[in-house]
Amino acid sequence: MTPGDRFGYLVILRESSRAANGSRRYVCLCACGRETTQRRHDLRAGNVVSCGCIGRLGRIASLNARNIRAAHERKQQQRGIDADSLGVLYSIARAA
Ligand SMILES: [Zn+2]
Numbered sequence: 001m002t003p004g005d006r007f008g009y010l011v012i013l014r015e016s017s018r019a020a021n022g023s024r025r026y027v028c029l030c031a032c033g034r035e036t037t038q039r040r041h042d043l044r045a046g047n048v049v050s051c052g053c054i055g056r057l058g059r060i061a062s063l064n065a066r067n068i069r070a071a072h073e074r075k076q077q078q079r080g081i082d083a084d085s086l087g088v089l090y091s092i093a094r095a096a
Contacts, residue, residue: 001026001040008049010038032075 005012009031016025024040030051042048
């Protein structure tokens with residue numbers, strides 16, 4: 001796993017400190033613009049696909065791209081995320 005790898009709506013930014021049990025963890029950027037730290041195992045297994053803003057895997061299947069984009073636009077407005085980074089994140093969401 002290297003920076004730039006994508007897991008659902010998460011993109012790996014860098015490796016984080018290891019968990020207490022020694023498992024590797026990674027700092028990820030979510031499509032909503034939030035950073036989140038997740039365990040390698042959970043990413044690879046598909047247990048986590050976002051920072052939690054999208055919901056669990058079962059819900060993602062029911063969300064179409066338009067709904068995801070609308071949800072992210074709302075979050076952008078709430079958080080003041082700039083348009084450039086949002087454009088990058090849209091391309092991630094579209095590819096998902
Ligand atoms: Zn998120």
